[in-house]
Amino acid sequence: DRLLSGQAIGRAMALRLAQANVRMTVPEFVVISLSSSAALGAVGFAIQRFMVSAIAAAAVGLVLPWLLVEARRGKRIKAFHDQLIDVLTLVVGSLRGGHALLTALDLVSKELGPPACEEFERVLREIGFGLSQAEALNNLVARMETDDLQLIVTAVNISHEVGGNLSIVLEKITETLRERIRLQGEIRVLTTQQRLTSYVLAALPILLTIVLAVLNPRWILQLFQPGWVRMIPAAALTSDVLGFVITQMLTKIEV
Known part of the structure; x- marks a missing residue:
């Protein structure tokens, strides 16, 4: 606890938990994330008997608690603003x-x-x-x-x-x-379709990769063989993130 609280990342994590009103310490949440990762990784390996499936499932288990906290944090901040x-x-x-x-x-x-x-x-x-x-x-x-x-x-x-x-x-x-909230509401309605499209387009390749890793690990494993072929998933991920960021910037209008 002292080690994490003394670091910038520990303070940032504690702030995120406070914003989401999650009543636990940073070490407790880290333990939960690691436990979730280990559990889903074991399930993925037990189902497919391939290390790629286990790694993909473990990655989902590690990220899932943080995604839930971020979703709750965003929802709570918006509710407070309202x-x-x-x-x-x-x-x-x-x-x-x-x-x-x-x-x-x-x-x-x-x-x-x-x-x-x-x-x-x-x-x-x-x-x-x-x-x-x-x-x-x-x-x-x-x-x-x-x-x-x-x-x-x-x-x-x-x-x-x-x-x-x-x-x-x-x-x-x-x-x-009151006037700012009215204008923000109008802008949000006008940009809803563009924002939803950016979320779907960004999530689709990642979700498809996870599904294929579980259903056919051998096929996904070919993308991570030694050599230039490893540049394919790296370039795909970079393009996906870059496209999402650009789309979000285009739909974000300050009032």
């Missing part, structure tokens, strides 16, 4: 009623559903453990990784340091976010 308008509405209403910011955040943690309630409850817990308000909110930004939240936290921190009417500032930010 709740920002409700968060701001509650905070502005509470501030206008004469309550302090921490009281408003406590109201958010009690009134809204996850993940907003979980994240703001964690913010309040960190403040209770001795972190400053700015540090706890900056930790929230690091976990959720949204530009809109960064804007809100920056406004709150500046208001906390120099003073001012925070409720008016947050109300203006709310209006800006």
Whole structure:
């Protein structure tokens, strides 16, 4: 645990787990990934009795837990972003009623559903453990990784340091976010077909290779014989990844 926590990759993995709200340490998750890889590798070898099948199944078992975490992480961050308008509405209403910011955040943690309630409850817990308000909110930004939240936290921190009417500032930010979310929704609808096409085209060669490795390992093994033939799968994988990245860049429009 100390070895992983002291490395950049360990801290990045811990952040990913926190963003996905997976309640386990990095070493525990690594053990689960390795166990999944070993189990699927043994199953693949038992079915086909070929090392290529075992390696392909083990690779799937190793990557699968990380894919599940990334999927949950992305879904959770998006859900939090969708709740920002409700968060701001509650905070502005509470501030206008004469309550302090921490009281408003406590109201958010009690009134809204996850993940907003979980994240703001964690913010309040960190403040209770001795972190400053700015540090706890900056930790929230690091976990959720949204530009809109960064804007809100920056406004709150500046208001906390120099003073001012925070409720008016947050109300203006709310209006800006509503318009931005509306535009993002329109853009997302218009680019849905292109994004789905990029996912299908990128996943199809990989899935087909895995299926062939399980059904006919001898055929796939020919692509990994010594010599120039090994350049074929390397070039195919490079082209697949490059095409996916380019397609995603073309469909990503900043608002």
